[in-house]
Amino acid sequence: MVENQNYIRFIREKVGNDLIFLNFSGGIIYNEKNEVLLQKRGDRNAWGFPGGAMELGESAEETAIREIFEETGLTVNVEHLIGIYTKYFEKYPNGGEAQTISFFFQCKPVSGELIADGTESLEVRYFSVEDFPPLFNKQHEDALKDWIANKLGNFR
Known part of the structure; x- marks a missing residue:
């Protein structure tokens, strides 16, 4: 087993930019005003x-x-699974291709100071659902729609 090594880098060293499966996990983090935390991603x-x-x-x-702690400075409690999103394909700026499997959880912040690291996160801030900027991919859009509709345990 590969330990303490970036898994994507490990796989890409073996298969190059060929199509692979990649597993991701993230959170829809809300505050007391029911605003949702977004990150302006450094890679995109x-x-x-x-x-x-x-x-x-x-x-x-x-x-x-x-990942939430690394990218925002916040420690969160995971409250429940929003969904697992599996039908999405990505082509990355470096030429790599993947079918992504993404788990999204509803999370509540419990401690920490909201901060962008300047590399992975250029900016982090809360938005009301009505004022959301465009999201960078379809699985994030679908997870948001499911969260707004209070649909839990989704899989696509």
């Missing part, structure tokens, strides 16, 4: 939910908690 210069790639040995929940 576009808005999305905090989250990232699962590493070997992690659960989807552990990945969401770790």
